[in-house]
Amino acid sequence: RKEVEQDPGPFNVPEGATVAFNCTYSNSASQSFFWYRQDCRKEPKLLMSVYSSGNEDGRFTAQLNRASQYISLLIRDSKLSDSATYLCVVLRNQGGKLIFGQGTELSVKP
Amino acid sequence: GAGVSQSPRYKVAKRGQDVALRCDPISGHVSLFWYQQALGQGPEFLTYFQNEAQLDKSGLPSDRFFAERPEGSVSTLKIQRTQQEDSAVYLCASSLVPGQGDGYTFGSGTRLTVV
Numbered sequence: 001r002k003e004v005e006q007d008p009g010p011f012n013v014p015e016g017a018t019v020a021f022n023c024t025y026s027n028s029a030s031q032s033f034f035w036y037r038q039d040c041r042k043e044p045k046l047l048m049s050v051y052s053s054g055n056e057d058g059r060f061t062a063q064l065n066r067a068s069q070y071i072s073l074l075i076r077d078s079k080l081s082d083s084a085t086y087l088c089v090v091l092r093n094q095g096g097k098l099i100f101g102q103g104t105e106l107s108v109k110p
Numbered sequence: 111g112a113g114v115s116q117s118p119r120y121k122v123a124k125r126g127q128d129v130a131l132r133c134d135p136i137s138g139h140v141s142l143f144w145y146q147q148a149l150g151q152g153p154e155f156l157t158y159f160q161n162e163a164q165l166d167k168s169g170l171p172s173d174r175f176f177a178e179r180p181e182g183s184v185s186t187l188k189i190q191r192t193q194q195e196d197s198a199v200y201l202c203a204s205s206l207v208p209g210q211g212d213g214y215t216f217g218s219g220t221r222l223t224v225v
Contacts, residue, residue, distance in 0.1 A: 008150070032211040043201060043216035044153065087152050089211075096141060096209035097166065100152035 003027055006088050006101035014109055017078050021104045023071040023088030030099075032091035033064055035073050037084045038103065044087055047073075078108045112136075114217035116202050122223045123192045131187045131220045135204030139215075142185050144177055145201040147219070153201055159185060160208055192224045 006023045013019050025033075033050040048055065050062040050071055061074040071088055088101035115134040123129050135142050141160055145153035146169075155169040161182040170177070174193075179185040189196055199219040206213055 004152075006152075034211055043218050045216070046212055046214070049212050091209070091211035093209060096205070096211070097143060097155050097158055098153075098203075098211065098214065099155065100145075102150075103152045 001026065002102070003099050004088055004090055004101035006104050008102050008104060010105040010107055012107045012109060013078055015078060015080060017108075018074065018076050019078055019106065020075075021073045021086055021088070021106075023073075023101055025069050025071065025088075025090050025099075027090065027092070027099075028069060029093070030090040031093045033071050034089040034091070034098075035060075035062060035071075036087040036089050036100070038087055039084045044100075047086070075106075078106075080108050080110065082106060083108045114202055114204050114215050116200075116217035116220050118220060119218065120221050120223075122225060125194060125224055126191050127224075128188065128190045129192055129222065131189075131200050131222070133185045133187070133202030133204075133217060135183065135185070135202070136206070136215055137183075139204035139206050141205045141208045142179060143203045143214070144185070144187050145203065146171075147199045147201055149198075156187070156200075189222075192222075194224050197222055197224045 035047040036044040037047045038044045050064045054063045059076045063072045085103040087103045144156040147153040158166040159179040174190045176188045201219045202217045
């Protein structure tokens, strides 16, 4: 079983839809959590950090449930430009290495 | 430089050939990571340097893989006797502060194809 698990998708949604991605992690000692975005044939880039209280950045909302070891990302009013792979990421404090999930592919259609 | 630079961008190797992949991190960044990303998968950790010290090499898949960062800046990932299963994108990331998860910058990667 992978340390960070995501539904690989793909998620095919129309423009304007709301879409939610879920992620679970198995290492309860994980301290920090992130969502990264990766466009086709590009490097991963930080989308947002995830805090226990939940946090929002424009159309994007991230939630963390430490008790359930569960992380989510909600995208509202999706745009064509949101089409990408979304990677759930946890930070292992020993050495600070990032552990990535498999990624969830999102395709937003006109 | 302004970002993390990796070279070559693409590499085609014949099975059994040795390859060397280069990573030039952001100037002054202490931490440097190598990841391997197979098609359709997320990046998998390979190894980690803090300055010139290799603190974690637990992700290197076999003793054919070797990484170094002799002067604490540029790093090289070497793969000996390449196999087809080594075909992947190799990503390098650096960060100024060890353990600062939102401060990592990734390079564009080297796409290795072993034929």
